[in-house]
Amino acid sequence: VLLPGVPFFTNQAPAATHWRLEHNLNYRSVAELNRAIPQTDPPSVKAGPDITSDHLAVRLSGSVRDDGKPAGSRLAAHWELLEGPGPVTFADGGAPKCCANFSAPGDYLLRLVADDGERWMSDLLNVHILPRGLKLARAWEFDRPLDAEGWSTSGLGTTHRVETMIKDQEGTSWPVHYVAGGYFIIALEKATVARLLSADHLNVPLDKRQILHLRFQNHTMAREIRVCFITQKHPLWDKTKSATFALTPLDKGMRDYLVPLGEVPGWQGSLQQLRLDLTGDEPATGTLRFDFIRIENPARKEKPIKPNSAAKIEWKPAYDCPMKRMQEGWSKTLAIV
Ligand SMILES: [Ca+2]
Ligand SMILES: [Ca+2]
Numbered sequence: 001v002l003l004p005g006v007p008f009f010t011n012q013a014p015a016a017t018h019w020r021l022e023h024n025l026n027y028r029s030v031a032e033l034n035r036a037i038p039q040t041d042p043p044s045v046k047a048g049p050d051i052t053s054d055h056l057a058v059r060l061s062g063s064v065r066d067d068g069k070p071a072g073s074r075l076a077a078h079w080e081l082l083e084g085p086g087p088v089t090f091a092d093g094g095a096p097k098c099c100a101n102f103s104a105p106g107d108y109l110l111r112l113v114a115d116d117g118e119r120w121m122s123d124l125l126n127v128h129i130l131p132r133g134l135k136l137a138r139a140w141e142f143d144r145p146l147d148a149e150g151w152s153t154s155g156l157g158t159t160h161r162v163e164t165m166i167k168d169q170e171g172t173s174w175p176v177h178y179v180a181g182g183y184f185i186i187a188l189e190k191a192t193v194a195r196l197l198s199a200d201h202l203n204v205p206l207d208k209r210q211i212l213h214l215r216f217q218n219h220t221m222a223r224e225i226r227v228c229f230i231t232q233k234h235p236l237w238d239k240t241k242s243a244t245f246a247l248t249p250l251d252k253g254m255r256d257y258l259v260p261l262g263e264v265p266g267w268q269g270s271l272q273q274l275r276l277d278l279t280g281d282e283p284a285t286g287t288l289r290f291d292f293i294r295i296e297n298p299a300r301k302e303k304p305i306k307p308n309s310a311a312k313i314e315w316k317p318a319y320d321c322p323m324k325r326m327q328e329g330w331s332k333t334l335a336i337v
Contacts, residue, residue: 040069043114045077047125050143054130056103062096062125064114073117082124084108105129107291109182126182133299138204138271140293142184150199151184153177157191157283176287184290188220190283196276196290204271204295206231210262212274213294217254218247220286226277227259232270241266254291261295271295 027033043066051058064077078094081087086103088110096112108127113120126143130136140149158175176187188194212227228242245259261267278288 040116040118041067042119042121043075043077043116045112045114045121045123047110047112047123050126050128050141052128052130052136052139052141054105054132054134056105056129057099057101058127058129060090060096060098060100060110060112060125062112062123064096064112066114066116070116070118075114075116077112077114080111080113082109082111100127102127102129105131131299135297137207137210137295137297138202139295140184140198141182142179142290142292143182145180146178148179148184152197153186154195154197155191155193155279156186157189157194157285158187159189182291185287187287188222188279188284190285191279192281192283194278194284196278198274200273202271202273203232206262206267206269206271207297208262208267209298210267211296211298212259212261213292213296214257214259215254215291216257217287217289218249218251220279220284220288221249221282222279222284223247223249223282224280225257227261228275228277229261229264229267230272231266231268232272234266234269235272237275250286254289 027036043064046063048061048063051060060079062077062079064075066075077096079088079090079096079098079100084102085106085108088103088108089101090098091101092098096114100110102108106129108129110125110127111122112125113122126141128139128141140151142149156175156177158177160172160174163171163173175189176185178185186194186196224244224246226242226244228237228239230237230241234241241264243259243261243264245257247257248255274293278284
C-alpha cells in the first residue's frame with residue numbers, strides 16, 4: 001500500500017505480488033470493528049517541524065499523546081538517530097521536548113518513538129545543521145513525501161505503459177517522478193530537453209557571494225547541467241544568465257555540486273525563477289535523485305569569492321557532508337558561461 005496519490009508500480013514477480021482480499025464483510029466500519037474487539041490505540045506522535053540551524057545544539061519540540069490504554073501502562077517516549085554524519089546526544093533522557101547536541105554539520109534524520117507498552121508509533125524529523133555562520137537564502141530539501149516544493153518537470157521523455165504482468169490482468173506502470181524518502185526522484189527516457197523548473201516569483205535577494213549547492217545522484221549518461229535563472233528586472237531566459245557544471249555520469253551515490261552563481265554578472269536584484277537543464281544534446285536515460293537544492297549565503301567572515309578570471313575553477317566543498325552519502329574525489333570543475 002503506497003501513499004495516497006502515488007501511482008502504482010508493478011514488477012516482474014506476479015506470483016508474490018498477486019493478493020486477493022476475501023471475506024472482509026464482518027465489520028462495516030472501523031468504529032464497528034473497535035466495538036467488537038476493544039483494543040488500545042497506539043500513541044500519536046508529532047516530531048515537530050523540520051529544523052535548519054547553524055548551531056550544533058538545537059531544541060527539539062516533539063509531542064506524544066495516548067488514549068491511556070492499556071490500563072496501568074506508562075507512556076514512554078525517546079528520540080533515535082536514523083541517519084547522519086555523526087552521533088547525536090539527547091538531553092533530558094531524550095524526552096519529546098529536549099535539547100539535542102549534534103556532533104558535526106550535515107543532514108540528520110531523527111525519529112521520535114512513543115510506546116504505550118503494547119503498541120508503538122513514531123514520527124520522523126529532518127535536522128539540517130549548517131556550518132557556523134552559513135545562512136540559506138532559499139532551500140528546497142524535498143523532506144515531505146510527494147511535495148516537490150514548487151518544482152515542476154518537462155521533457156523527461158517518460159510515459160506510462162500498459163503492461164500485462166499477470167495473466168488476464170492489465171496493469172499500468174508509471175514512470176518514477178515524485179518526492180519520497182527525502183529525495184525528488186525523476187526518471188528520464190531518451191530525454192534531450194529534460195528540465196526542472198522552480199516556482200515563479202521566488203523573491204530571493206541576490207548577492208554575488210552566493211553559491212548554488214545541489215546534492216544529487218546522476219544515474220544517467222548526462223555529463224552536464226545548465227543552471228539558468230531570471231530576475232525580476234530581467235525576466236527573459238537567455239544563456240547570459242546561466243552557468244554549466246560537469247556531472248559524473250552513472251554515479252553510484254550522492255554527490256555535492258557547488259555552483260558559484262553569484263559570479264554570473266546577471267545574478268543581482270531579486271531572483272524570480274531557477275531552471276535546471278538536465279540533459280545535453282545526447283539523449284539521457286536513467287534516474288536523477290535530488291537530495292536538496294540550496295542557495296547559500298557564505299559566512300560573513302569569509303572573504304568574498306574572487307571574480308572568475310579563467311573559464312574553469314576548481315571548487316571544494318564548503319563543509320563535510322554525511323559520510324555514507326559521500327563519494328571520493330568530488331571537487332567539481334565548473335565552467336561559467
Ligand atoms: Ca494506547
Ligand atoms: Ca532531502
